[in-house]
Amino acid sequence: MEIGRPYSRLLQRLEKLNTLSAHDRQLIAELPLTVANFSANEEVVRHGESPSRCTLVLGGFLYGHKRVNGSRRQITSFFVPGDIADLHTLHLAPLDHSLSTLGPAVVAFMPHAAFREMLDRSPQLAEAFWRDTFIRLAILREWVTNLGRRDAIARVAHVICELALRLQRVDLAQDLCFSIPWTQTDLADACGISNVHANRVVQELRRLGLVEWDSRKVRIRDWDAVTKIADFSDEYLQLGGPAKRDPLLGQKVSEHA
DSSP: OOOTTHHHHHHHTTTTTOOHHHHHHHHEEEEEEEEEOOOOTTTOOOOOOOEEEEEEEEEEEEEEEEEEETTTTEEEEEEOTBBTTTGGTTTTOSSSSEEESSSSEEEEEHHHHHHHHHHHHHHHHHHHHHHHHHHHHHHHHHHHHHHHHHHHHHHHHHHHHHHHHHHHHHHBBTTTEEEHHHHHHHHHHHHHHHHHHHHHHHHHHHHHEEEEEETTEESSSHHHHHHHTTTTOGGGGOOHHHHOOTTTTTTTOOTTO
């Protein structure tokens, strides 16, 4: 699994949120970390734990989830490379949900004490992480709206639009195409629908020619049409100029692409 320099994608994201100096980048590079490899469907941090470290996704995907009546799962968030999946544990404990892997994943654990010291030494980094936290809250609000007020096809379309842009931001999506090791059950649990309903929605998006969906690879063929179905606006992601200038966004992918 290609992960590159451990903090490269985190820095890539933070530099979109605030201006960082060479000193700020060095502070991040000097953070102590412990790299760990996880298999698919492994719990990284368990509900009820009080972690003493933050979890940075280096490769693969994590997801947050809760269990209803001890069995039924609701996926509440996806985390892509460059995301810190539990930044709030700097101030809040115990964890009120679990973090698990979608497929094989590589994470870096960063001690809270060292992280706090870094933030104390850099107002710019502190501001960038505050902004990152506010964006995470905006994503949560959008997920609540998605589950509460959109129909099944809109929910699925919204999730794939969001993931395409978040992965594009860290150079892991190209031509509106991305790979993610989810199952139909994972998709259903993220959208609050049954496996059967999730399968029907995927088939309908394929039938309409809006997406190519081959197991773990998703390609959005008509961005405008899919965002219309999803009632999707990227404002909550605070992407800024670069992503919106992507020439592919708003265009239909050629049948011969």
